Amino acid sequence: MSITENESQDILGRSDLNDIEAILSITNEDAEAVQHIVKNNADTIFTWDYSLTRPALRKLYEKAKVGQWNASTDLDWSINVDEEKQVAMDLAAFASGLTPAHYGGTTLSKWGDKEWTEFAIEQRRWSLSQFLHGEQGALICTAKIVETVPWYDAKLYASTQVMDEARHVEVFARYLDEKLEGGYQINAHLRALLDDIVTDSRWDMTYLGMQIMVEGLALAAFGYMHQLTGEPLLKKLLRYVMSDEARHVAFGVLSLQEVYAQMSDAEIKERQIFAFEASLRMRDRFLQQEVWERMGIDPRKIMPVVLNDPTRVFFQQMLFSKIVPNCKKLGLLDRNDSWLRRRFEEIGVIQFEDFEDTGEEYLAFEIGKDIATPA
Ligand SMILES: [Fe+2]
Ligand SMILES: [Fe+2]
16 A cells, blocks of 8 residues: 555645656745744753663763863864865765766756866765754754653763764765865755754653664764775764764663553654654755756756666665664564555665664674775
């Protein structure tokens, strides 16, 4: 049973999930704005129960206290980054995330090394910019969790994540400013997703949207960039961020497992729909329409070809390699006649369901340990 047009219309406001025109029509209309205000509808909860009832969260909290690092002193910001040279080197390793040979008969077939390098530089700027904006989203969501989660252990842990996220915003902003001469505004699809997460009044939705979906995707994306870049400052920066990020995803898995086991089918269905909607918003942002525009290419013309680019399809699917096993561990895949499983089958990511989930994996990501190459 595939998703019906009505369901798609309800979830995303378009009847065809892959309607390129509809996806591209969502753009950032106030690109010059320096503020974006959303209403926070959630209750703030005090707890007077200071007993330690969740040892897994307490263990994570202890790990977080010793896992702190200082972006100013642990990273060598004096490293000179020659963008063009660096991207050319990285290009050899993983091209630009695209397959140049796939573009015969399009404007891109006229591109030489110069244009591909320029594209790769813009793409890196764009990607790191979206990481930066996503990190601010994480900072805000985690501060919100401190207020809204009813459990003492979780409030303590979340407070450490607030500090972690401040550090992540700091490093990405600094890298973009000092090494890449500036970045991009937030992508409209990412902003819509962050808005959905922040405005929802239910405390577990903040976790589901941020810790499971956004950070699950970030952990996979950081892993690929870390593995593929030869730029030493970026590589180390990503490694440090990943050591924190793996804990954050574990925080989501450990907390929600308990809550979702007790929820009714109707409540779980709302979570399944939320997870699927978040997946589509994240998928749509990876069309990187702003990069095409900056390159002088009409996204509407090139997108049908880009969507079938085998390298891009591979990278995009891999971004779900943490999300799908974590959703499985939370019981979200198979409740309600496997509703979410069917949706993940449709968007081609169900094959990751038995990859390692992130409930314990954070231990392997601690600084100083060799991290496994993403499969
Ligand atoms: Fe982060
Ligand atoms: Fe995080």
